[in-house]
Amino acid sequence: MDEMRVNDLASRFAAICGEAHVEAGDGIGPRYQSDWLGKAVSEPAIVVRPASTEEVAGVMKICAETRTPVIPFGGNSGLASGTIARAKDQVVMLSLERMNKVRRIDAPGRYMVAEAGCIIESLHHAAAAEGLMFPLVFGAKGTAQIGGALGTNAGGLNVVRYGSARALCLGLEVVTAGGEVMDLLPALKKNNTGYDLVNLMVGSEGTLGIITAASLKLVTPPHAFATAMVKVRDVEAALELMNMTQSRSGGQVEAFELIGKLMYELPVQYLDHVSPVFDEAPELAVLMELGAARPEDAAPGPDGTVALSALLESILADAFEAGLVEDAVIAQSEAQRANFWAMREGTLEAMQRHGPWVMNDISFQVSDLPGVIADMEAAFAAVAPGPFCVAFGHMGDGNLHINARPYDKDPKDHPEEEQAIKDAVRDIVIKWRGSISAEHGIGLDKQQDMKDLKDPVAYAMMKSIKQALDPDNLLNPGKVLM
Ligand SMILES: Cc1cc2nc3c(=O)[nH]c(=O)nc-3n(C[C@H](O)[C@H](O)[C@H](O)COP(=O)(O)OP(=O)(O)OC[C@H]3O[C@@H](n4cnc5c(N)ncnc54)[C@H](O)[C@@H]3O)c2cc1C
Structure with missing residues (x-):
């Protein structure tokens, strides 16, 4: 874009949004x-x-008129390069x-x-102020x-x-794309x-x-949580434990996260606010949480233990008897629960401090996970001796975040191994009919894989939709579809 065009657009945008809210050239902040x-x-x-829908529409109308492409930019925390602006x-x-x-909270309507x-966290606070929960x-x-x-x-x-x-x-x-406002805000459930x-x-990634x-759904917050870090025998045992807990708790499983050894060790090593839960890092752990749907499940029993915690304890005792579980720590305080979650939520930050990784975000049918993880372990071990963790992610959703470093070095220094790891993941996704983006x-980042692996009729349909809604390819050009 030549300087004249930049200046022209910038001054037209400034007339809508104010000069303080337009940056161009060297004035663009590092963020x-x-x-x-x-x-x-x-x-x-x-x-x-x-600052308003009308201003967004005004800017978009100018972009449509001048055929200028636009990238919607949120918190910039996305992990697929969706906000990256290529110079070209x-x-x-x-x-x-x-x-x-927050324009409105309708507590009786739960939205x-x-x-x-x-920011997502600000929505948590806004909902909590009304005694409700936004559960993302x-x-x-x-x-x-x-x-x-x-x-x-x-x-x-x-x-x-x-x-x-x-x-x-x-x-x-x-x-x-043309700068019109489509109002589908009413919170209709049907x-x-x-x-x-x-x-x-x-x-649709912008x-x-x-x-x-x-309009966002709100729920009644659980009346109490019962949270445990559990050392499990293997992936099959984790799966059995999850289903057993769902059945015994009447579907009150709030989270069920698989944590392989390396993903336990890194937060402990790099994050000051995370403490180890076990004396030794477990080969495989799950972080599981139950949320009490009924007030009576949050009430203390005769010995002072909350009913939900007593239920979790009894499930874990039975799982121990059945050989599924080798050790477990049930959080006895909010601080202990927070430590479990800090370990899980801090994994990515801890990994980043260690260095670059080959990362993935793939999903499978939940019951296929034991076979998938076994395949991954064998395939990765054959590629390179660097650290890797394939048993990690949101087990309840069949979603694995697989992380590897050939030779414990920047994967870019080992391009053949990096590629071999990516190929192995892709082959296993194909074999088990999973998804390359959960x-x-x-x-x-994943356009080629999607083009290759998506059902061709579905891919062509997506291209037609893009063509119909954004014929000049102005919205986030070059992303998602090729
Ligand atoms: C530490 C960490 C942990 C994470 N954990 C998870 C996780 O557990 N599960 C998970 O799903 N994701 C996770 N993510 C990634 C997650 O996808 C993003 O954090 C989030 O969904 C993107 O929100 P954002 O506002 O940062 O969007 P951005 O990164 O700004 O944008 C992401 C995409 O959405 C588009 N977009 C942004 N705003 C709009 C808009 N208003 N309208 C239309 N399109 C828009 C952008 O163009 C881009 O394509 C994690 C990321 C980090 C850094």
Whole structure:
């Protein structure tokens, strides 16, 4: 984009959003020049920060008129390079950060209407102030925005009970590629009027529209939690324990996270606020949590133990008898529970401190996990002697985050092994008919894999949808589809 065009667009955007909210050229802040992982350089031509839906629509109308591509920019915590601006695309980065108001909380209707730039954690606080809970939780909850989380259909730590972002979204307000506002905000639980455009927008990674607000489902918070870190015999045992706990608790499993040895060790090693749970790092652990749906499950029994904790204790005792569990620590205080969660939520940060990894976000049918993990372990061990962990992730959702470092060095220094690891993952995804992106999306990183592995009829249909909704390819160009 030449200087004249940049100046022209910048002054037109400034007339809508104010000069303080437009950056161009050397004035673009570092926040917009890289992704969270710091692995790619981002080079937007202009950054603009509208404060309202009308301002987003105004900016988008100018972009449509001038055929200028736009990248919707949320908390920039996405892990698929979805916000990266390639210099050749000459894009406007449209940040939703100023659209950060909760417009309404309807406690009797159990929903809230939040603007796209609201940080996930702020939504937790807003819901809690009304005695309710917004149950989307993941490690980047203090950074990610609801618009980005819906853009990627984020999952996280308690999808097993509440579903992913899509399941929590009852309605949307979206600015289209042409700068029109589509108002589908009413929080209707049933609405069979034609194609489901809310669901189409969720997970479209900013390629079909710009989410400006969402109606979000709220739930009654559990009356108490019972949380345990459990050393399990193997993956089959973890699966059996999960199903046994679901049955015995009447579906009150709030989270069931698989933690392989390395992913236990790294947070303990690198994060000051994380303490070890066991004397020795377990080969395989699960972090499991029950959430009491009924007040009586939160009431203390004759010996002072809360009913839910007593239930968890009895399930774990039976699992121990059955040889599924080798050791377990049930959190006795909120601080102990927080430590378990700090270990799980801090894994990515601890990994980053150790160095770069080959990472993955794949999913399988839950019952296939033991076979998948066995295949992965064999395949990775054959590639390189560096550390790896394949048994890690959201077991309740069949979602594994697989991490490896050939020769414990930057994978980039071992390109053949890096490729071999990626190939092994891909082959195993194909063999078990899994998905190459469970919750992080496609972005720039997984386009080829999606094109190769997606059902060809489905892929062609997605291209037709993109063509119909964004014929000039203005919204997040070059992402998701090739
Ligand atoms: C430490 C850490 C832990 C994480 N853990 C998890 C996890 O457990 N589960 C999980 O699912 N994800 C996890 N993630 C990644 C997660 O996808 C992102 O954190 C989040 O979903 C993206 O929100 P964001 O606001 O940062 O979006 P961004 O990174 O800014 O954007 C992500 C994508 O959405 C698009 N987008 C952004 N805003 C909008 C909008 N308003 N309208 C339309 N499109 C938009 C962007 O163009 C981009 O394609 C983790 C990330 C980190 C850093």
